[in-house]
Amino acid sequence: MSAAPISLTTLTTMKEQREPIAALTCYDASFARLLAAAGVDVVLVGDSLGMVLQGHATTVPVTLDHMVYHSACVARGRGRALLVADLPFLAAATPERALQAAGRLMQEGGAAVVKIEGGAPVLETVRLLSDQGVPVCAHLGLQPQSVHRLGGYRFQGRDEASADAIRGDALALEQAGASLLVLECVPRTLAAEVRARLRIPVIGIGAGADCDGQVLVLHDMLGINLGHVPRFSRDFMTGGDSVIAAVRRYVQAVKSGTFPGPAETLY
Numbered sequence: 001m002s003a004a005p006i007s008l009t010t011l012t013t014m015k016e017q018r019e020p021i022a023a024l025t026c027y028d029a030s031f032a033r034l035l036a037a038a039g040v041d042v043v044l045v046g047d048s049l050g051m052v053l054q055g056h057a058t059t060v061p062v063t064l065d066h067m068v069y070h071s072a073c074v075a076r077g078r079g080r081a082l083l084v085a086d087l088p089f090l091a092a093a094t095p096e097r098a099l100q101a102a103g104r105l106m107q108e109g110g111a112a113v114v115k116i117e118g119g120a121p122v123l124e125t126v127r128l129l130s131d132q133g134v135p136v137c138a139h140l141g142l143q144p145q146s147v148h149r150l151g152g153y154r155f156q157g158r159d160e161a162s163a164d165a166i167r168g169d170a171l172a173l174e175q176a177g178a179s180l181l182v183l184e185c186v187p188r189t190l191a192a193e194v195r196a197r198l199r200i201p202v203i204g205i206g207a208g209a210d211c212d213g214q215v216l217v218l219h220d221m222l223g224i225n226l227g228h229v230p231r232f233s234r235d236f237m238t239g240g241d242s243v244i245a246a247v248r249r250y251v252q253a254v255k256s257g258t259f260p261g262p263a264e265t266l267y
């Protein structure tokens, strides 16, 4: 395994060379160290921590202080993996607020990239952040921070109008300076189109196999849950010997294109 740190340039080269990017969420230093040792390229300090660590039903209660705290923990163990951290609910409500929040995630939390949910409404924010030297990961498709508006965790982009909006938003976000895009819970064919049209890497979750990389919530792929696991996930602890072996199996499955398979491709 190469010891060189993963940068955004590395990820773009991986896209160009069609080497799938293996990403997982991570919330503490011990797991960060284990994930890096298992060959995970990107560790995402996701606001999903509100659900899997804190036990909330949504990510809405997560605060910027929570995100900074967990990012700093992950930063101490991340090794060569690239650290991406979520801006939590309402932290990107205005460009100025997002700039301040991103500053805390990078300066106190050690994040290399800041992730923002949304399309057209956050374009100006993405432009401001990237102009100021903050690498941005955009996030389209299912946006869990909008669960109360959406009425549930549903797949997005299943009709032509909403698919078109996602295509347009993806291009606009790249033009505004985004360096990465997470596509969550969209049909496989839509993810394939977006991935082909963008120069920046597209990392899917519940978006089928035709992405530049995959991300899962760590607890889901380790078979640890509070009752409900999304159907697009896979338990890599099955047949379980050790946690690090499970993470290695995930990395291998992403790199070889066997995850997600038909069972985890809903649409």
Ligand SMILES: Nc1nc(=O)c2c([nH]1)NC[C@@H]1CN(c3ccc(C(=O)N[C@@H](CCC(=O)O)C(=O)O)cc3)CN21
Pocket: 047, 048, 051, 052, 059, 142, 144, 153, 154, 155, 185, 217, 219, 220, 229, 230, 231, 232, 266
């Ligand atoms: N543990 C965990 N895993 C996640 O993947 C995750 C979180 N938490 N928290 C933040 C968001 C919320 N996410 C979710 C949560 C549930 C579904 C879900 O149950 N989806 C249905 C499909 C619904 C449809 O057909 O439209 C499923 O059965 O998978 C999807 C994404 C993804 N993220």
Ligand SMILES: CC(C)C(=O)C(=O)O
Pocket: 025, 044, 045, 046, 047, 048, 049, 086, 182, 184, 205, 215, 216, 217
């Ligand atoms: C599921 C990923 C993409 C995320 O945003 C999170 O874990 O919060």
Ligand SMILES: [Mg+2]
Pocket: 046, 047, 048, 059, 086, 144
């Ligand atoms: Mg998130």
